[in-house]
Amino acid sequence: MLATDATVFPSPQGNTSVRRMVIEARERGFDSIVAIGQPCWEQDGFSVIGGTLVREPHVKAVLNASRANASGKGLLVVNGGNNAFNRAVIQVKGVHVIRHLHKTEKNSFDHIIARMSAENHVAIDIDLRPLVMLRGVWRQKAIQRYSDITGLCERFGFPLTLSSNARSVVELKSVREILDLASLVGIAEPDARKALATVKSLLSPVGPVQVVL
Amino acid sequence: MRPRPPTMRDKKRYVLAKITPSWLCPETKSLYHVVLEAVTSLWGDAIAAGIQMAVVYGDREFCIIRCRRGCEGRLATALSTVSCMNEMGISIRSYAVSGTIHALKRRIEKCRKGPVHGPEELKIGERTFEAYYFPGQKVDVIEKGFKSRELLFLTETDIEEM
Structure with missing residues (x-):
């Protein structure tokens, strides 16, 4: 089974070492994690995919990060911004994932960006942390935004990723928990399992010509 | 008051949940309050009342939570939204579901990973x-x-x- 937690923050950003994250993620049913700020490595069939996160809402920062990740081994993740920023970022070659769209204004991700995202094979991340940490109206707003994105995904077929955004072992979710939480935003189990396997396909996309041995 | 005959009672299910970190040693009462808050805030009062949640057993690593049959999925989803207790980070992860406490206690003995x-x-x-x-x-x-x-x-x- 392919299951990747699309964003975790091991130390120094969190309070858990990357080795401990690997042990815990394996116990929770994952076979890989995207660790922000860590190099790529593999141990006993479990892969740690190094991730680069661009937090600044400037296209120049995204371009610089894309150049730094020219080898394409790591995952380039960008925090979403307003409509113009998202539209520009989706066209930057080397960007794999846009996340935190629930924090942006409502028109920041529309049907045009959804179509561009499907064409350029850029994934939209569903960060499950707000569903766990927030309460009341803030959680309702996050669920509403994610349901909206899920609806656009059904229509345009852009890739989705699911992440726990864990900074600690305590925040790390199991595959079953992620499926349960994804069901809250209208992602059915087969689609959620597909979303958990998306990261591998982002790193090795299927090209127009394939070598068949 | 005489207890209802078994055929007239509500069917129950018991959810075995794992507590992380296990050195926290939470009391059953604190666990109940945390889980009740999670269930109520996620599903609302009406559905929370229908779930009929109760913590029936707790040690430092595992707890058993009772709910009405058919509501175990909703309870498990609510359990995954528990994030802190007494200002300490905690996670309560559903592990198994059974119709009897006895079966889950046998499961606990198999799953327990030795003393800390x-x-x-x-x-x-x-x-x-x-x-x-x-x-x-x-x-x-x-x-x-x-x-x-x-x-x-x-x-x-x-x-x-x-």
Whole structure:
């Protein structure tokens, strides 16, 4: 089974070492994690995919990060911004994932960006942390935004990723928990399992010509 | 009042949940309040009343939570939204569902990963920590002191390299 937690923050950003994250993620049913700020490595069939996160809402920062990740081994993740920023970022070659769209204004991700995202094979991340940490109206707003994105995904077929955004072992979710939480935003189990396997396909996309041995 | 005959009682299901970190040793009453808050805030009062949740057993690593049959999925989803208890990070992860407490207690004996060693005193630099050792090279490290106690989740290899 392919299951990747699309964003975790091991130390120094969190309070858990990357080795401990690997042990815990394996116990929770994952076979890989995207660790922000860590190099790529593999141990006993479990892969740690190094991730680069661009937090600044400037296209120049995204371009610089894309150049730094020219080898394409790591995952380039960008925090979403307003409509113009998202539209520009989706066209930057080397960007794999846009996340935190629930924090942006409502028109920041529309049907045009959804179509561009499907064409350029850029994934939209569903960060499950707000569903766990927030309460009341803030959680309702996050669920509403994610349901909206899920609806656009059904229509345009852009890739989705699911992440726990864990900074600690305590925040790390199991595959079953992620499926349960994804069901809250209208992602059915087969689609959620597909979303958990998306990261591998982002790193090795299927090209127009394939070598068949 | 006479108890209802078994055929007239509501069917129940019991959810076995794992508590992380296991050195926290929460009381059953605190667990009940945390889970009830999670269920109510996620599903609302009407559905929470229908779930009929109750914590029937708890030790430091596992707890058993009762609910009405058919509501175990909703309860498991609510359990995954538990994030803190008494200002400490905690996770309650559903592990198994059964119709009897007895079956789940047998399951606990199979799943329990041995006693926690410690706490043992550990010095990293100038700071002193309490270290809880778990099977599988896991070590939870808590700084000794009164305020701003740092909590780290490490492995034995990490400690050797420090």
